[in-house]
Amino acid sequence: MSPVQRTTTLMKGNEALAEAALRSDMDAYFGYPITPQSEILEYLIIHGPKRGSVVLQAESEVAAINMVYGAAGAGARVMISSSSPGISLMQEGLSYIASAQIPCLVVNVQRGGPGLGTIQPAQGDYFQATKGGGHGDYRLIVLAPSSVQEMADFVPEGFRLAEKYRNPVMILSDGALGQMMESVQLPEQGSLPKSIPAWATRGKPENRERNIITSLFIDPERMEQVNIELQKKYAAVQSEARAELDRTKDAEIVLVAFGLAARICQKVVDIARERGKSVGLFRPITLYPFPTDILSRTADHAEHFLVVEMNAGQMVEDVRLAVNGRRSVDFTGRMGGIIPTPEEILQKIESLTVSTTDQALQGMP
Amino acid sequence: MSPVQRTTTLMKGNEALAEAALRSDMDAYFGYPITPQSEILEYLIIHGPKRGSVVLQAESEVAAINMVYGAAGAGARVMISSSSPGISLMQEGLSYIASAQIPCLVVNVQRGGPGLGTIQPAQGDYFQATKGGGHGDYRLIVLAPSSVQEMADFVPEGFRLAEKYRNPVMILSDGALGQMMESVQLPEQGSLPKSIPAWATRGKPENRERNIITSLFIDPERMEQVNIELQKKYAAVQSEARAELDRTKDAEIVLVAFGLAARICQKVVDIARERGKSVGLFRPITLYPFPTDILSRTADHAEHFLVVEMNAGQMVEDVRLAVNGRRSVDFTGRMGGIIPTPEEILQKIESLTVSTTDQALQGMP
Amino acid sequence: MFVTHELIIAGFGGQGALSMGQILAYAATIEGREVSWMPSYGPEMRGGTANCIVIVAEKRISSPIVTMFDSAIVLNQPSLDKFLPRVKTGGLVLVEESTVKVPPGSPALEVVRIAAVHEADILGARQVANTVMLGAFLAKRPLVQVESVVKALEKVLPPHRRHLLDMNRRALERGAELAGHSEKLTAGSTA
Amino acid sequence: MFVTHELIIAGFGGQGALSMGQILAYAATIEGREVSWMPSYGPEMRGGTANCIVIVAEKRISSPIVTMFDSAIVLNQPSLDKFLPRVKTGGLVLVEESTVKVPPGSPALEVVRIAAVHEADILGARQVANTVMLGAFLAKRPLVQVESVVKALEKVLPPHRRHLLDMNRRALERGAELAGHSEKLTAGSTA
Amino acid sequence: MIRGTVLVAQEICKGCELCVIACPQDCLGLSETLNKKGYRFAMLTADSCTGCENCALVCPDAALTVYREPKPVRRPATSVQGAA
Amino acid sequence: MIRGTVLVAQEICKGCELCVIACPQDCLGLSETLNKKGYRFAMLTADSCTGCENCALVCPDAALTVYREPKPVRRPATSVQGAA
Amino acid sequence: MTPKERINGYQLVYHRPDTLTDNPTHYCPGCSHGVVHRVMMEVVKEMGIQDRTVGVAPVGCAVFAYNYMNVDMQEAAHGRATAVATGIKRVLPDRYVFTYQGDGDLAAIGTSETIHTVNRGENILIVFINNGVYGMTGGQMAPTTLLGMKTTTSPMGRDVVTMGHPLDITPLIAQLPGALFVTRHSVHTPAAVRKLKKALRLAFEYQPLNKGTCFVEVVSNCPSGWKMTPREANAWMEKNMFTAYPPGDVKLPPPGLN
Amino acid sequence: MTPKERINGYQLVYHRPDTLTDNPTHYCPGCSHGVVHRVMMEVVKEMGIQDRTVGVAPVGCAVFAYNYMNVDMQEAAHGRATAVATGIKRVLPDRYVFTYQGDGDLAAIGTSETIHTVNRGENILIVFINNGVYGMTGGQMAPTTLLGMKTTTSPMGRDVVTMGHPLDITPLIAQLPGALFVTRHSVHTPAAVRKLKKALRLAFEYQPLNKGTCFVEVVSNCPSGWKMTPREANAWMEKNMFTAYPPGDVKLPPPGLN
């Protein structure tokens, strides 16, 4: 095949992600409709089968994640997508997949929670994604796109990481990134190499032992060995930590935000700089592994950190762990599907600088 | 009814918990068998119905948690129990329950994970329990018993907290505490007051508006208001933080451990003190709210913290957040259903003191 | 230099506010601009309000969501009530005449009323009312060339709707004419 | 002062190791001791090994799990292999004679072999083999009084098994006798 | 034939026309103008209504209220008593 | 009648007795002694076995191997050829 | 003539019941959901059981049912309405408990809960709105989508090889011994609405007898999901949906019961 | 006579197939699981499809099936075996894919997956071990537990009012158009085992035809859960389980197929 020219197209985030999956030679997709990500399934069911990909609407998210287990355990390149409540239903399945070390790509186009909540964009599933919403010690590798371009880019990257580490990878997006259109350069078809893994269950030829996909290790010594293996893998995964730094070098105040919130914060930095304030932006791209070391280095010179999230404050814990008491770490956020405005973040920045430079004046009648 | 004398009985942790639930006038229990906690359902199905409690074996954990939603939403005092994989299946339901502010008691008798794992005791679900394994910003109040006595005590206490805060409460136990027998003083029948909450859906009389139990707030402004309400509640809940401190006052090294691991650590402290080492034990009783302030005060005098968990290191993050860089925080743990021995913890303590006092000598050939 | 433009298009679901925004976004992409199109989506399949924010810029767009707009194209009354206060001073407000009444006393904005539904009926297909509005908007704020809009329509219209291309072109032109002739009001004059 | 005693009882599933431990724990509770009984449980319903750790103490018991034991009651061969090395020096190992062979070369422990199954058969019910073992154990390590064990049995036996009480009492006594008369070996002497 | 009439809650009506189809008397139609939600709404277009309720039965929005002429009370001939 | 015999994998057998019940020749029983797992195991108790496989068919542990006397090869009278 | 004049001297023969709230519904024009809501609440009104009725709303277009039905209600997670109703009914056995669920909710993600609830014979009423599509999320294929029917996730029409057959769950339900009364209706004509109302009334009346689950399916339209006008949708429904899902009683209670 | 002498001159007529591993099973003495494992692997051996067969083990006593069946296998989450098998089969359509599931796994927590997998007509084989109890977890009530039957969670016997009826899922399955071949067997006698083997052979042979799901139920014992000896258990099963779950074919493929 001759290399296809990467052209720029205007696309919805959800559709760009779906098209990127097809170009990444995804073998199968399983899903169940839920707003704001149903376009992924809808796009794939039109374009997938004729391009050689299995696309199946399952009867539920629970069934879908277990179909992923089966298909990916058979060596296929598999993706699944849903939004917050649907992802919660997959927690048992994800724990199994992580334990059985099955590579696959899971997309969460987050909406406001908890509960049925709202269908507006939010980032309330950070803990679930990064600490493991299921039982036991396992981790997903979590990528946080902040543009339609990254919705596309992180698909082949997600598959690559999943296959490299035999671990589920999550793209933690949100309804706004899924629904919005931006121009995007799609990955080239066939640019992601593929091979059939030796451990896959595809029928046992005479010349090898049978392959088994399992997460059951009833003997605790064996179970601990499996856990140690997992922990070693997670230690190795730390090297994949990534962040984007925008004008942090000389920043007194560093905003920390991921995904859509980081886009808003970029605007905040623009405005703040215009107003002569030295503000920068630290955007974690991998939420797990969290870019602890990179952030820690930023703390060498920045005075304050202000974490901005579309939730009640979740990533802020990882920021605090990275900064480890060396600098002040504040938080501001909006919840339930509300997107913070640049204005309110700027105000928060003001209050921060007031509270440190004019601390003595505070609290006066 | 005349008050019943509290007598001491030898009981399995699971059974003590079940009996305590009946004595706490639990109205209903829904469950599904899973080792190592099936005794709870088995005990209740013998003793519950004749003592006025609904006891129903559901067709799955998913169904069971939604039965809890219904029954507790109708104003009943309801409990559910399971073990790790089963709890993972409840994550969507728990997010709904927390969002709809329905009080109930959830028991997780943990086993080794991830995946199907093993049936041996473990503490790998700390993150899931304390950070919210489901989607969105919600919290369970989490109590960690470390004896059969507390398996019983935390039932009325759990119901009380659940009803006070209209929030699900989790008892985070493990297979060893569930299966072991110790002597226990059971709570008195009827000692926990009960009333029918005004918000319960029990049929709308003419003189009030209809009651609605929901977690759907499609308007993001409204959804944010609900979230703010929840966050205010969680702020108020902080006052319930509890910990047990054992010989920490003069301790140079403070072990931090919960549940079964804390029992092991108690023995470690005994032995260490015999050997003339000033070691103490900090045992969080509430895992959420985490006893941050109490621990932080401990950090005023203690030199080192050693967190001991039956997992790969989860609570250690909350310890680090509490200590906030002021002291060194180390971790040791076993995984997959293995219980650490006092000996290995003592060794770790040795290595700690070596690594700080004789640091210069380390790494020499 | 091209100045970043932040536009809101709002109406009832089904009136085509979203697709109008998409066409504009496509056209701007064709011209090599950076574009973002951000819908707000509600639970209803029909009815309810639907709106989208379109940003056209020369460089990478930071926030795709803004709270104050350079212009607003308004297709129903609730949307006018909601977005009128959020148009920047001196900004443009384009309203569909037959469905939206501009209240008196609004701040000084350029308010233009277009009888788009009426014109579309004359052109022969009510669906092109949007295109009339878009033509009018582009006459006022030439973010893209009309040719690019036509190209965008070519790309976007499903095959069985291609025959509408010509009608759309005429609708664009007609919109531009109307905008030119339109009685310019500042909100506050009697509508 | 009462000295804390840490005991392991191990055998095949179904041999009654767990219930033997429970009876002892009940008896000690009756005498006001602090007690913990900790089973290890496996996936199989039958077969497989089953064991429990019983700790009897005067004060609050810290860890209910220990790795070295003061005594071991062993009902099958795999359990002997597993637990013999984990009995403290000078500790007691009680084995059921017909099912367990004590290998030569073990460290210096007090190893006592009891023909419990045989005795139980003579008493008329194989189920009481356990009780014979328990009787023997208590003769060697009088953690509780035999009367307390009988009281515990009264409490624990289901109504339709109450008639076995007498037989159990006799089994306890017989066990004690056997322990007294038993050929004391140190592991290492030919078994 | 008994005469009836209907009232339409115009702001609730969504102009689905189901009542129009269901009316055996063909006396319902949709307005030319739109209500606040942008819908044409149902209205009586003839005075042949019998108050049969059919329209109300199929209305998804419970937008219709139906009235009917009181039934002519057929007094049995034997009980002619002065009305109070 | 054809003669057969069975071998029992004694360490695999769990003494469930299902083969004993299934044997039409009543030639199976359980041992007095226990195997390493603590089970009595199946054994031939008579030599009436016909190699019918019934025991093997019902054995949950695939502990039985069945042998049978070779069938007396009935040679058609016309083809009497020297055996090699 | 003003409205007031028009009704002058006339008797009120139909008015929306006060067991419906005044909130205008969010449903699309012509959608069956509104009709079924209304009829159910008429029955609750006529039986005078508003104070003893607890409803369970699904996730689906009817997720907001509690905004319209003027009774105590719970909003269940997607597919779990019957589990929620089980919870309510078990602790309040003398209340009238119903669920209201779409085909995606009841027959896809909720299949297990549906079957086991009926199998246990929970004494509740299940109202099942079968419109052959996921209305709420924008018209995706449902378990009950007909063969060849186009939806956003069966864009070429449902094909049996990759998507399987339409799931006719009602006869399965009827087969369970816990099912007391199983019946299938529609609301596309006044006569159909009258029949449905009668069935719902019966179903509510059976509930205190504690003889098992009542299951009322309403074959419904979804003008938006089907991309038709309400008029077209009802005609299409009659022609196509009724072939696969013919209205009528599927299981009647034993004779002694009535 | 040594074993060697005994078999001297005899022909081998039965030996465990090498499609079973050498691992001794963890099953209780007399448990049906072992028999069914063996028979399945005999069929795989005889058909020569070991290299094209992928199995799915359940959560239940057969959770370790992969330790015994010498084919590529996946261990599924509780109840999800058919979803896992769907995933495998969809990406490897030319393989022989089977699930092996207990009654708790298939008919309680996995009800939804079971029904939808068959409804889609996935071309797989489902082997269903119905022993009326949750064996693995210590003998709790299963959906198929008989009325009056005592288990640890129905200590007074299953009662229909609070626990519902035994769920006979096989006829429900058979009703689905996606089901190709549905049959019920047992393994308590040599004749029954022979019949089961024939059915399993057919079911495997149908698979490459891509005509739908094959479903083979085996009414089984659980000596431990039932607290009986294997002998008693089989007798009890024949007497009680067969009444509720009579062996026999429930749905045969269309005539042309064979």
Ligand SMILES: Cc1ncc(C[n+]2csc(CCOP(=O)(O)OP(=O)(O)O)c2C)c(N)n1
């Ligand atoms: C766990 C979960 N999965 C998916 C969804 C998204 N969702 C909302 S409604 C719906 C389907 C509704 O279809 P149906 O039950 O047929 O009701 P209708 O809208 O057609 O009345 C889905 C899939 C959700 N809210 N939660």
Ligand SMILES: Cc1ncc(C[n+]2csc(CCOP(=O)(O)OP(=O)(O)O)c2C)c(N)n1
């Ligand atoms: C999510 C989850 N719930 C519950 C369990 C516990 N569990 C293990 S096996 C089993 C039931 C098995 O019964 P069945 O399927 O009938 O198989 P059997 O053991 O009888 O062969 C249960 C409930 C689990 N492992 N995972």
Ligand code: SF4
């Ligand atoms: S009441 Fe009957 S006649 Fe009158 S408008 Fe309604 S349907 Fe027509």
Ligand code: SF4
């Ligand atoms: S049926 Fe109701 S909503 Fe529809 S047009 Fe008639 S009055 Fe309006």
Ligand code: SF4
């Ligand atoms: S059937 Fe098999 S396991 Fe059972 S006794 Fe016979 S040989 Fe042993």
Ligand code: SF4
């Ligand atoms: S082969 Fe037949 S005759 Fe021989 S032992 Fe087995 S069942 Fe009995």
Ligand code: SF4
């Ligand atoms: S989408 Fe369909 S089901 Fe939902 S309200 Fe609209 S018409 Fe009714």
Ligand code: SF4
């Ligand atoms: S518990 Fe029952 S099903 Fe499980 S292995 Fe034992 S006998 Fe078989």
Ligand SMILES: [Mg+2]
């Ligand atoms: Mg539907």
Ligand SMILES: [Mg+2]
């Ligand atoms: Mg079973």
